[in-house]
Amino acid sequence: MEALLNSQCSGQSVGPANQLFGLLVQTILAAQCTISPPDMWPKDYGPTALARGLDEYDFVIVGAGSAGSVLANRLSENPDWKVLLLEAGGDPPMESEIPVMLGFLQNSPVDWVYHATSRNDRACRASGAKGCFWPRGKMLGGCGASNAMVYMRGNARDYDSWEARGNSGWGWSSVLPYFIKSEDNQDARIASDSRFHGVGGYLTVATASDRTDAVLRLMTEAVQEAGYQRLEDFNADTHIGFGLMQRTIRNGTRCSPAKAFLVPVKDRPNLHVIKHAQATRIVFDDSRRSVVSVEMLINGSDHLSVPVRREAILSAGAINTPQLLLLSGVGPKDDLQALNIPLVADLPVGRRMQDHLTVPIFYRIRPLQTATTNDDDPHLEMMTDAFEYLMRHSGPLASRGIDGFVGFVNTANTSEPYPNVQYHYVHSRRRTGLASSLVRGMELRESIAEVLERANAETDLLVIFAVLLNPKSWGSIRLRTAQALDKPTIDAGYLEHPDDVKQLIGGIRVQERIMGTYTLSTLVPELVKLDLPGCSTFDTDRYWECYVRELGVTLYHPVGTARMGPKDDPDAIVDPRLRVHGIRGLRVIDASVMPEIVSGNTNAPVIMIAEKASDMLKEDHGL
Numbered sequence: 001m002e003a004l005l006n007s008q009c010s011g012q013s014v015g016p017a018n019q020l021f022g023l024l025v026q027t028i029l030a031a032q033c034t035i036s037p038p039d040m041w042p043k044d045y046g047p048t049a050l051a052r053g054l055d056e057y058d059f060v061i062v063g064a065g066s067a068g069s070v071l072a073n074r075l076s077e078n079p080d081w082k083v084l085l086l087e088a089g090g091d092p093p094m095e096s097e098i099p100v101m102l103g104f105l106q107n108s109p110v111d112w113v114y115h116a117t118s119r120n121d122r123a124c125r126a127s128g129a130k131g132c133f134w135p136r137g138k139m140l141g142g143c144g145a146s147n148a149m150v151y152m153r154g155n156a157r158d159y160d161s162w163e164a165r166g167n168s169g170w171g172w173s174s175v176l177p178y179f180i181k182s183e184d185n186q187d188a189r190i191a192s193d194s195r196f197h198g199v200g201g202y203l204t205v206a207t208a209s210d211r212t213d214a215v216l217r218l219m220t221e222a223v224q225e226a227g228y229q230r231l232e233d234f235n236a237d238t239h240i241g242f243g244l245m246q247r248t249i250r251n252g253t254r255c256s257p258a259k260a261f262l263v264p265v266k267d268r269p270n271l272h273v274i275k276h277a278q279a280t281r282i283v284f285d286d287s288r289r290s291v292v293s294v295e296m297l298i299n300g301s302d303h304l305s306v307p308v309r310r311e312a313i314l315s316a317g318a319i320n321t322p323q324l325l326l327l328s329g330v331g332p333k334d335d336l337q338a339l340n341i342p343l344v345a346d347l348p349v350g351r352r353m354q355d356h357l358t359v360p361i362f363y364r365i366r367p368l369q370t371a372t373t374n375d376d377d378p379h380l381e382m383m384t385d386a387f388e389y390l391m392r393h394s395g396p397l398a399s400r401g402i403d404g405f406v407g408f409v410n411t412a413n414t415s416e417p418y419p420n421v422q423y424h425y426v427h428s429r430r431r432t433g434l435a436s437s438l439v440r441g442m443e444l445r446e447s448i449a450e451v452l453e454r455a456n457a458e459t460d461l462l463v464i465f466a467v468l469l470n471p472k473s474w475g476s477i478r479l480r481t482a483q484a485l486d487k488p489t490i491d492a493g494y495l496e497h498p499d500d501v502k503q504l505i506g507g508i509r510v511q512e513r514i515m516g517t518y519t520l521s522t523l524v525p526e527l528v529k530l531d532l533p534g535c536s537t538f539d540t541d542r543y544w545e546c547y548v549r550e551l552g553v554t555l556y557h558p559v560g561t562a563r564m565g566p567k568d569d570p571d572a573i574v575d576p577r578l579r580v581h582g583i584r585g586l587r588v589i590d591a592s593v594m595p596e597i598v599s600g601n602t603n604a605p606v607i608m609i610a611e612k613a614s615d616m617l618k619e620d621h622g623l
Helices: 002-006 016-035 046-052 066-075 099-105 156-164 172-182 214-225 257-265 317-327 333-338 378-392 434-441 446-458 498-515 519-523 541-551 603-620
Strands: 057-062 083-086 114-116 132-134 183-185 203-207 241-244 271-274 277-284 291-298 302-314 357-365 405-409 421-428 460-468 476-478 489-491 586-588
Touching: 016 378, 046 271, 046 291, 046 302, 057 066, 066 083, 066 257, 066 603, 083 277, 099 434, 114 489, 156 172, 172 183, 172 603, 203 257, 214 241, 214 405, 214 498, 214 519, 277 302, 277 317, 302 317, 317 476, 357 434, 357 446, 357 498, 357 541, 421 434, 421 498, 434 446, 434 460, 446 460, 460 498, 498 541
Parallel strands: 057 083, 057 302, 083 271, 183 203, 302 586
Antiparallel strands: 114 132, 241 405, 277 291, 291 302, 357 460, 405 421, 421 460, 476 489
16 A cells, blocks of 8 residues: 555655555545445356256246346245346446446446337437437346436326226225335335335335535425425325425435345345346247246356246346247237247237336526535546545435426326426536536437537536326337347337327426526526527427427336236236236236336336235235
8 A cells, every 4th residue: 555655656755644545545445345345236146057057946037127126035035936036237336326327327238228219200309320219227126226216106096097997906005005015214204104105115215315405495496486386205195296306225325126125135045146147038838828948148158948837027127028028929920920930929019118208408507506616626526526425425426406306297287186297307517517418328419418518618507307207109119130139129109199299398388487486586597599400489389399309318217018908908918917918927027017107207116016916926826
């Protein structure tokens, strides 16, 4: 250590200074290791499997994401059941643990890096030649290890509508206990309402902090001036309003589904986890009606097959699950025949996909923070933030003020108790370049990023994301080829229905009213005008329709590609117990099964689905 310090500068030390600074370096290195210790995650059973082969497992779970992590925990509670969990990725990197660094996970080795097309050029016009960028988590925890950690359930109407479609047992009163079961709510005010919340579950849920942030305080006052209620709890029985969201954050680090559900049970002898194992095909018996085994590719080169005693469970997410079904012969007959894939079951896999489309709008706002010696030295500010996070797991790397602020409104009917538009916020302080980084991360046109970069060099920017909660448009997922490692074709289907555009324009108009309140006049807010092809006559409805079609991007919530419904539902792939219609020993348990997208972020609902499905599996197998 002394040699290292002495090599950095010519000034020599007689001892105490080197000891002091050496202790500082050692402390920083030790603190870094506590963020994501290598022994935290389950051991990889892959090397053992390749050396010895795989015996029969009671349950083989494909995908260690938000659903798969829960299922592995709950099913391995029975010591007599052998459970195998397959994950195409590996352990989450350190950036996954640090809340504000989530953007660095996109276009990285832990991202599937998908792209979606848009029919008839109706959306994603400002995206690159590859189409709309669709990042998806490829690691333990799946998208729950790369998302914004928002804990939002949706509302009672969402689930009651599922039940009304013939899905008995999926109404609000039936699913609420499973939300509560997972939860360990750290906010005493919210947790005290035991009708809606729980403590002691695996999943840590905490209210976003940093209530002292000046922009957050002003926005909270402004929405009330505009006539909206301030909400303390978005997961209870009131759904219109603004306030601080709850997040899955534990001690300043991400509480991913893998950390919550897998880490505590990683040493169970009846649970094995194979990392870097991509399932390539589900194998059926000669009658093509029962699952026999699951084939996989480990480390991209080693082929292996695992026999299934009871059930194979697909929890690979709304893109990879339908892809695996199609590769295995479960899907639309004509599509499979075109690729010479033997038909097992003629079902509309991938045909009713929905996603939350979001549109960012940008405001110049006057900086409010007091000038500091760090203002002209972003590197020094970054080091200060890093030190605070390493020592205390707090500060700007744990949470950034208004980032925790969220809103829900109904733009079509102000007396309606359920929302159709949601809002998220990001404050890009002067010279930080955060806004332009966001745009580049979304793979939007470089000229847009350059405009925002210039604006952000002069002043602060407030980025407001308007989210379409209940789209009437549908997309689809199809195989591009019959090769398991080839990415599927994704048609986002955005903005095919005119009502979707109207609702988003209405959402933008609500924000304009809020930004025009007297409370926010101190910020001197001004819309950043972007020069977009065909978008003329600024701030008219026609301009905003053009804008929405240019800048609309995914909020990372695809669902419905293996839709749940009774046997007489022509769009259904699984029944209300999540069994694939017409096949024994095969279930889908993830966001793919949602009959309709929920009115909020989807991670908490997926965890709920897995909790409920775990009980179904235990019931169906005699526990």
